[in-house]
Amino acid sequence: MKKVFMLISFFCAFITFPMTGNAQNPVNANWKEFSTEHFIVYYPVGQEFTAYQASVVAEKVRDPLVKMYGPVDSKIHIVIRDDEDYSNGGAYYYDNKVEIYSTSLDYEFRSYSDWLWNVVTHELTHIYSMHDTMKATRRIPMIYY
Numbered sequence: 001m002k003k004v005f006m007l008i009s010f011f012c013a014f015i016t017f018p019m020t021g022n023a024q025n026p027v028n029a030n031w032k033e034f035s036t037e038h039f040i041v042y043y044p045v046g047q048e049f050t051a052y053q054a055s056v057v058a059e060k061v062r063d064p065l066v067k068m069y070g071p072v073d074s075k076i077h078i079v080i081r082d083d084e085d086y087s088n089g090g091a092y093y094y095d096n097k098v099e100i101y102s103t104s105l106d107y108e109f110r111s112y113s114d115w116l117w118n119v120v121t122h123e124l125t126h127i128y129s130m131h132d133t134m135k136a137t138r139r140i141p142m143i144y145y
Helices: 002-024 048-069 115-133
Strands: 031-035 039-044 076-081 089-092 097-101
Touching (some): 031 048, 048 076, 048 115, 076 115, 097 115
8 A cells, every 4th residue: 555655645746746846937937037135036027126115124224133033054045936927936945945926915095015025025034933943954844754
């Protein structure tokens, strides 16, 4: 029974692995990048304003995060995505990367707070707090049971 389960697991991973790589990077996106003192920002053509605003927010919130959690070991990559009509963000500690979906959540019933400021701050807090709490380096992934 154990061998059957392992064979099915391997088959499912083998089938889905090639599909996920293609889904992550649309072929029609023309990517640009720029660096700030502590961040590298990647963005598709047409999202220059959002990328610039995200870098400004990231540099402004960096000092309070460093005071609270301590510095990280390298520049953090910020990826501005515009391939879906989806408002969200994600922090990937082992990749040292933050992804921001650039469709804004600024609308009347949400309040008057700046959505981009909130999401960039939120995701960077994940990166800095994870770096502070990890006992091993980023090269050694944690094992969860």
